[in-house]
Amino acid sequence: MSQLAIKGGSAAAEPLKQVKWPKLYPEDEAAVLQALRQGYWGGIGDEQSPNxxxxxxxxxxxxxxxxxxxxxxxxxxxxxxxxxxxxxxDEVIVPAITFIASASAIVCVGAVPVFVDVDPDTCQISAAAIEAAISPKTRAIIAVHFGGYMADMDAIVAVANKHGLFVIEDCAHAQGASWRGRRAGSWGEFGSFSFQESKALSGGEGGIVLTNDAQLHEKAQLIRNIGRHTGQRAYNHYVPATNWRLGGLQAALLLSQFGKLPDQAEQRHRNALLLAEGVNRVEGLRSLPVDERLTQWGCYFFVIAFDAAAFGCSRDAFVQALRAEGVVWTTTGYNRPLYYEAAFSEEAMRPLLHESVPLPDYGQMRLPNAERWATSMVTILHYYLLGDRSGVDYILEAIHKVKQHVDELK
Ligand SMILES: Cc1ncc(COP(=O)(O)O)c(C=O)c1O
Known part of the structure; x- marks a missing residue:
C-alpha cells in the first residue's frame, strides 16, 4: 500500500473528503419558501403549521x-x-460520559446532577450504577442513548419503576434508533431530541420533547409557551415560564428533512453493522457490541474502543492518520468525564442552586469505566453511513492502511 497520507502519500479514502452534512434537497428549499409565503414565520402556528x-x-x-x-x-x-x-x-442521575447539556440542564433547573458510571462494553449508562446512586432526594434519571446506540431500557425502566422515579431519554444522538422494536424516546416518561446541524435529523437548530402522557404533554406545552396554551390568543398564563418555541421556517426545514429519516435510519443501521464487522477484525479496535435487542442502531457516531498497545500507536496518532486518509469526521469523543468540567465546580453551580443544597465533591470522583472510555474512545460521525456500503469500505480501507503502516506512527 502507498505511503500514509499523513506522511505525504495519497489518501485511501479521498472521496470521503467530499462528504457533507447536513444535506440540502430541492424540496427543502421549496418547503421553507412555502412557509415563508404562507406566513408561518413564528412558533405558535395553527394545526396546519409546519411546527x-x-x-x-x-x-x-x-x-x-x-x-x-x-x-x-x-x-x-x-x-x-x-x-x-x-x-x-432534587437529585437527577446522569451518565458521566455524554455531551455537557445532559447534565448542565439539571443544574439550570436548580437540581443536582449525580454522575454515574457507564457499562464497560456499551458505554451506555448502567442500570446497576443508577440503582446504587439512588438516594431519598433522587427524582429522575436521564438515560442518554450514547452515539445512537441504546441504553438498556428494560433494566432502566425496571429500576425507575421500583424506586418511583421518572425517566428522561436523552435521544439527541438517537433519531430513528429502536430497542426491541420500540423507538427511542417512547420508553421513558419523556424523550428529548436535538436537531442541531450535525444530528441525524437536522433543522440547523431545534429540539422536541416526546411523551405518551396527555397531562404531561399539556404541561410541557404550557411551559414551552410562557405559560400559555399553544394557539391561544388571549393573555392567559397558567405557569411562570419562558419562551422555548422554535420558529416556523426551521420547523418547515425539519419537516421536509424528516421525510428522509426513515430510509436514512435504516441505511445507517445496515452500514453500522457492516462497519462493526470490519472493525472487529482489526487487532486493537472493538465496536460496541452487536446486540439483537438494538433493532435499529441510530448511530449518530460510531464508537470504537481503541487499545493503543494492541493497535500499535497512540489514539491521537490513529485519529490524525485516519483523518489524513480522508475520514475527516473522526474524533476522540468527549475526551473526559463530565465531573472534570469547570461548569460543575461549586463556584460555577452555586449561583443556580439554593445555599441549603449540599453539592457533591466532583473533584474526588473517578468512575472507572467512564475514565477508560474517555481515554480510549474513537468516534466516526454518521455522515459516511448513508447509501450503499461504499462509505464503510472506504473507512475500513483507511483503517487497514493505517494499521499496516502503524510502525511509522510511533
Ligand atoms: C447528548 C446530547 N444531549 C443534548 C444535546 C443538546 O442539543 P442542542 O445542541 O440542540 O442544544 C446534545 C447536543 O449535541 C447532545 O449531544
Missing amino acids: RKFERAFADYHDAAYGTLVANGTVSLELSLKTGGVRPG
Whole structure:
C-alpha cells in the first residue's frame, strides 16, 4: 500500500473528503419558501403549521403520542425536567460520559446532577450504577442513548419503576434508533431530541420533547409557551415560564428533512453493522457490541474502543492518520468525564442552586469505566453511513492502511 497520507502519500479514502452534512434537497428549499409565503414565520402556528405537522409526524414515527417542538435539545431537557416536576435541590442521575447539556440542564433547573458510571462494553449508562446512586432526594434519571446506540431500557425502566422515579431519554444522538422494536424516546416518561446541524435529523437548530402522557404533554406545552396554551390568543398564563418555541421556517426545514429519516435510519443501521464487522477484525479496535435487542442502531457516531498497545500507536496518532486518509469526521469523543468540567465546580453551580443544597465533591470522583472510555474512545460521525456500503469500505480501507503502516506512527 502507498505511503500514509499523513506522511505525504495519497489518501485511501479521498472521496470521503467530499462528504457533507447536513444535506440540502430541492424540496427543502421549496418547503421553507412555502412557509415563508404562507406566513408561518413564528412558533405558535395553527394545526396546519409546519411546527404542529412536524410534532405529529415525529412523535408518530417514534412510537409516542405527543411532541412539543422547542428551540434546541438543551431546553428540551430542561423542559422535560420541569414538566416531570424536578424541584430545586432534587437529585437527577446522569451518565458521566455524554455531551455537557445532559447534565448542565439539571443544574439550570436548580437540581443536582449525580454522575454515574457507564457499562464497560456499551458505554451506555448502567442500570446497576443508577440503582446504587439512588438516594431519598433522587427524582429522575436521564438515560442518554450514547452515539445512537441504546441504553438498556428494560433494566432502566425496571429500576425507575421500583424506586418511583421518572425517566428522561436523552435521544439527541438517537433519531430513528429502536430497542426491541420500540423507538427511542417512547420508553421513558419523556424523550428529548436535538436537531442541531450535525444530528441525524437536522433543522440547523431545534429540539422536541416526546411523551405518551396527555397531562404531561399539556404541561410541557404550557411551559414551552410562557405559560400559555399553544394557539391561544388571549393573555392567559397558567405557569411562570419562558419562551422555548422554535420558529416556523426551521420547523418547515425539519419537516421536509424528516421525510428522509426513515430510509436514512435504516441505511445507517445496515452500514453500522457492516462497519462493526470490519472493525472487529482489526487487532486493537472493538465496536460496541452487536446486540439483537438494538433493532435499529441510530448511530449518530460510531464508537470504537481503541487499545493503543494492541493497535500499535497512540489514539491521537490513529485519529490524525485516519483523518489524513480522508475520514475527516473522526474524533476522540468527549475526551473526559463530565465531573472534570469547570461548569460543575461549586463556584460555577452555586449561583443556580439554593445555599441549603449540599453539592457533591466532583473533584474526588473517578468512575472507572467512564475514565477508560474517555481515554480510549474513537468516534466516526454518521455522515459516511448513508447509501450503499461504499462509505464503510472506504473507512475500513483507511483503517487497514493505517494499521499496516502503524510502525511509522510511533
Ligand atoms: C447528548 C446530547 N444531549 C443534548 C444535546 C443538546 O442539543 P442542542 O445542541 O440542540 O442544544 C446534545 C447536543 O449535541 C447532545 O449531544
